[in-house]
Amino acid sequence: MAPPTATLTSSPERILSTVEKLKLTGSADLHSISSYPRPALTPTGALAALPNLKAHDLTPVIGREISGIQLRDILNAPNSEELLRDLAITVSQRNVVFLRNQDLTTDELKTLIQRLGLASGKPKDTGLHIHPVINSERDDGGNDNEISKISSELNKKVYQNVQQKGKRQDAGRLWHSDITFETAAPDYSVLQIREKPETGGDTLWASGYELYDRLSEPYQKFLETLTATYAQPGFNRAAERNGFTLYTEPRGSPLNIGEELSAVHPVIRTNPVTGWKSVYAVGHHVAKINDLTDRESSHLLKEFVKLITRNHDLQVRFHWGANDVAIWDNRSTYHTATYDLEENDVRWGDRAVGIAEVPYLDPESTGRREALGSKVPQEYAL
Numbered sequence: 001m002a003p004p005t006a007t008l009t010s011s012p013e014r015i016l017s018t019v020e021k022l023k024l025t026g027s028a029d030l031h032s033i034s035s036y037p038r039p040a041l042t043p044t045g046a047l048a049a050l051p052n053l054k055a056h057d058l059t060p061v062i063g064r065e066i067s068g069i070q071l072r073d074i075l076n077a078p079n080s081e082e083l084l085r086d087l088a089i090t091v092s093q094r095n096v097v098f099l100r101n102q103d104l105t106t107d108e109l110k111t112l113i114q115r116l117g118l119a120s121g122k123p124k125d126t127g128l129h130i131h132p133v134i135n136s137e138r139d140d141g142g143n144d145n146e147i148s149k150i151s152s153e154l155n156k157k158v159y160q161n162v163q164q165k166g167k168r169q170d171a172g173r174l175w176h177s178d179i180t181f182e183t184a185a186p187d188y189s190v191l192q193i194r195e196k197p198e199t200g201g202d203t204l205w206a207s208g209y210e211l212y213d214r215l216s217e218p219y220q221k222f223l224e225t226l227t228a229t230y231a232q233p234g235f236n237r238a239a240e241r242n243g244f245t246l247y248t249e250p251r252g253s254p255l256n257i258g259e260e261l262s263a264v265h266p267v268i269r270t271n272p273v274t275g276w277k278s279v280y281a282v283g284h285h286v287a288k289i290n291d292l293t294d295r296e297s298s299h300l301l302k303e304f305v306k307l308i309t310r311n312h313d314l315q316v317r318f319h320w321g322a323n324d325v326a327i328w329d330n331r332s333t334y335h336t337a338t339y340d341l342e343e344n345d346v347r348w349g350d351r352a353v354g355i356a357e358v359p360y361l362d363p364e365s366t367g368r369r370e371a372l373g374s375k376v377p378q379e380y381a382l
């Protein structure tokens with residue numbers, strides 16, 4: 001069982017920057033950053049055996065809703081370790097899991113995410129992400145650096161004092177995975193919506209496993225040779241516009257420091273929990289695909305988003321009620337809010353994001369459908 005390490009990524013540039021950062025931060029062992037069990041983890045069945053638990057898949061490809069449990073009880077159960085490990089595996093396999101009407105404090109959201117990550121094998125020196133912009137120093141509604149307040153009001157204040165560009169016609173550009181611009185990147189995010197208007201404000205998730213599986217084999221092989229630069233200069237600009245200083249201390253890992261919100265990761269990555277490949281270079285935190293021309297890079301990045309928006313059978317859409325919770329695995333899942341609220345509608349929630357390994361591509365891993373022995377849907381002529 002060879003542990004996948006950063007050496008499995010294809011770009012020398014990538015390895016150098018990781019090693020440099022490790023040296024800089026005094027982190028001794030590269031393997032502690034990304035050593036994962038192979039084969040993939042399997043659940044013990046402890047979660048599924050809980051007496052009141054009910055679960056159903058929301059689509060064949062992505063999403064599961066679990067009911068009959070309170071996450072607080074899972075956190076406090078004598079066998080919580082085992083239950084959380086099963087829950088983490090379920091989230092990683094189904095991309096996103098929903099639990100309605102949960103009674104959770106922000107501290108419990110944080111504990112949940114950190115323990116889900118540890119129970120499923122993330123490096124022990126990783127914690128929760130601290131958002132470089134939306135953290136307690138500039139947030140009017142919280143005092144915790146490890147909780148991002150997701151808020152229609154805060155959004156207006158921080159991001160929308162930019163020049164307007166005309167009527168909105170492209171919500172597709174808002175698809176993303178959280179915080180992919182960090183060197184040690186996220187595993188699980190949790191979002192609990194606390195208050196929302198009766199209608200609107202749904203969130204959509206899409207499966208990166210399925211996106212990978214829908215590509216032809218030559219395309220998959222080509223993409224596996226590539227890395228991308230993941231960056232979010234928009235956050236630097238938002239900080240500058242608002243007179244904030246960016247948070248430059250470690251953001252969930254000794255590797256995530258400084259003002260430059262940028263990292264090089266593979267385009268196709270392996271999820272360490274499921275062992276399945278997915279397309280990672282999707283959405284508004286990706287600057288470019290390295291080694292291609294600007295036109296080629298831009299073409300591919302647009303194509304990935306087009307594949308998501310034109311294949312709604314790899315998406316799931318969730319209509320929130322107050323205090324509902326979604327937990328997703330950013331390594332293999334994209335999501336987007338729906339900005340359809342009216343002027344005076346208020347919607348807010350609390351989000352915690354776990355930081356885990358440096359992304360890698362394990363050449364021996366497979367796609368999800370290959371691992372499950374299931375067929376990729378075919379296009380039919382009409």
Ligand SMILES: O=C(O)CCC(=O)C(=O)O
Pocket residue numbers: 150178189191201202203335336337338351
């Ligand atoms: O507001 C939402 O529905 C999602 C916001 C988001 O991108 C996140 O919580 O990571």
Ligand SMILES: [Fe+2]
Pocket residue numbers: 176177178335
């Ligand atoms: Fe997000």
